[in-house]
Amino acid sequence: MSTAPELDPYLLPLPTPHSPVVLPHLTTALHAHFNARYADPIWPLSPLTENPSAAKKAIHWRNCPAVFQDEIRLVAWSLINGQLRPTFLEERGTTLRARISLTEVHNTVAQWMRLAAWLDGRGVHSLAGCDTGVLHDYGQHLLSDGHSRRYVLRILIALTRLWAFDQLNGRPSGIGRPPWDDVGADDYLPAAASVGGENETAPLAEQTMGPLLVWAMRMVDDLAEDILAAWAERQRLVEAARTNTAAAAGRAALHVLLDPLIAAEAPLPAIVNRSAIGLARTYIGGLTGASRGQIDKFARREGLVAAVAQRPGSCPLDVAVTGRIGGRLWRETLDFTEAITLMRHLGTAAFVVCAYLTGMRPGEILGLRAGCCPDPKPDASGKVGRHVIRSNEYKTATDEHGNHQSAGVERDVPWVAIIPVVNAIRVVERMVPDGHLLFDHDSHDLHTTGSDTGSLKLDALRARIEAFVAWANAEAATHGLPNETIPPDPNGKIGTVRFRRSLAWHIARRPNGLVALAIQYGHLRTTFVSGGYASRSRDGIHDLIDIETVRAVAVTVADLHDDLGAGGRVSGPAARRAIKAAAIAPRFAGTVITTTTARRLIANEDAMIYDNPHAVLLCHYKRATALCHRDGVKDTPSLDHCVPGCGNVIRTDRHALQLRERATALDDRAAQVPGPMGERLRANADKLRGYADSHDRTRITVSDDAG
Secondary structure: OOOOOOOOOOOEOOOOOOOEOOOHHHOOOOOHHHOOEOOOOEEEOHHHOOOOOOOOOEEEHHHOOHHHHHHHHHHHHHHHHOOOOHHHHHHHOOOOOOOOOHHHHHHHHHHHHHHHHHHHHOOOOOHHHOOHHHHHHHHHHHHOOOOOHHHHHHHHHHHHHHHHHHOOEOOOOOOOOOHHHHHOOHHHOOOOOOOOHHHHOOOOOHHHHHHHHHHHHHHHHHHHHHHHHHHHHHHHHHHHHHHOOOOHHHHHHHHHHHHHHHHOOOOEEEEEEOOEEEEOHHHHHHHHOOOHHHHHHHHHHHOHHHHHHHOEEOOEOOOOOOOEEOOEEOOOOOEHHHHHHHHHHHHHHHHHHHHHHHOOOHHHHHOOEOOOOOOOOEOOOOOEOOEEEOOEEOOOOEOOOOOEOOOOEEOOOOEEEOHHHHHHHHHHHOOOOOOOEOOEHHHHOOOOOOOOOOEOOHHHHHHHHHHHHHHHHHHHHHOOOHHHOOOOOOOOOOOOOHHHHHHHHHHHHOOOOHHHHHHOOOOHHHHHHHOOOOOOOOOOOHHHHHHHHHHHHHHHHHHHHHHHHOOOOEEOOOHHHHHHHHOOHHHHHOOOOOHHHHHHHHHOOOOOEEEEOOOOEEEEOOHHHOOOOOOOOOOOOOHHHOOOOOOOEEEEHHHHHHHHHHHHHHHHHHHHOOHHHHHHHHHHHHHHHHHHHHHHHHOEOHHHHHO
């Protein structure tokens, strides 16, 4: 009696030309309708993901050399629908996953095609001809191309997957085992230069982020009611114009509206469509009740097509304007033609507020739904807690086996939401249906008539942010507010991923800077960390704050080291400690700041000196003697609560000079202000000079400390 061989669950059957690119059990409901067939020239990958903000990537087989298309197509199908054996993963003890995300699939197949092009150029026309020796040559080729270590490692992993998945289909090509899978990847990787990734993303300049945040919050807090009312009125007029039927009342109303304008040769209601000026027929129909046919007939008889091109006029909406900019009403009237643009900018402004003031990644914000931030209910004692945001995390979402989960997973601990964020969410909730994505594509992309799946995409948001900046700058000019113009960022376009790093940078380095003053949010480190979520939240903003804090300290300690080396002097209760700390500055120079090293350095009180330009001092923070928070539980100082008599204070010769400069500026202001206000300014000036004089009397040098 014979026993049938046991089926191998990891070995996929050969597909047919009509096989779906993504097998049914792997397709997601959100994008299943995009699925293609095996023989199609383009393979959409969106059926693999439930992430609403994921870009709709696709594999275009025209990019693969023709002689390799059949082989790579088959392995790519295995990559999409199969998974690596657990034994394969266990033997390597790596972070390789059995299944990868849509983006990784797309990038992996792209690297296979690049290998195929390189092989084709060398006269190798099949994967069977790509043995271990050839792969070694390709690895050396990658090493000489000048790419970063992280980038080359991704390529090597992609090629390891090519070899592994080639063995998991019914017709393996026989490509060789990559040598780095046997001997390790170090010989094929450039030297590590930096930590890379998000930590190396340039923060937005304070001069850019400050006014950008001002305009975004102004849209949400001051102008949203007007914009939403204008949109509702526009939609009412559009629906009325669409359903109007020819009637005598409509024809009469048409004459009442337009006859006086024609007689006076006044401007006529106009719209601009692709640079062409036309009669605002929908607006006119909504106002008058006239049908489209009645309007067209009237326009032909009166020659309005030519007249409106010569005398284009506005289309004011019957909406009361209440919002103000610079203390004045921001519009006399709101126009039918600008309602779509204003709604677009309002949604963009809400995204900017959420992206900067939460620390969430863009994809996580785009996955938020209406109702994600309910109003907190009072507890038994009547105390009302903080607003929190329930969200899904996508970038690092994995199942129990370490495989990517495209639908995301809910964070164990929610994000803290400060009031500007709550206001932004409440505005967007009025723009979308209940329970829908806050940045639902169909609700926000008002210029298109077709529908799409999921949320707005990151590419679209990048363009929207640039358009919002241009609009805000035009408004600043119109309202005579040149100081509120948003200048270009020195590191390029604003984008979407820089907000998170910028928040950490500004918290760590500018607790009293332009951005803080823009919203009066105080010290957000306290809100985020002691607020109870960040230290327990997977991948929270606290890691970036720690890294930025240590980077700022490294600069401060290095500057102090150089200043003391040049004969500079220091004063204050912590002056001798500061001299010892500055002596270790060279150690910072060779340290790559990662999350781990940042936490270790922050815990080392002897090494950490913080700059506070607002208070004109340095802080060599010791929890036991800190006066900025009395409970003694914080790892870092609250620089917005510096107390001059604190035992952690240090001042340098530079600080003494700055104190006297500020005192002089206060005296100049006092001379222009009569009465008690002038007296207060002069008293503050005297106090600053007193701090400077105290520094001069008590300052010490490195040699004094050594003696």
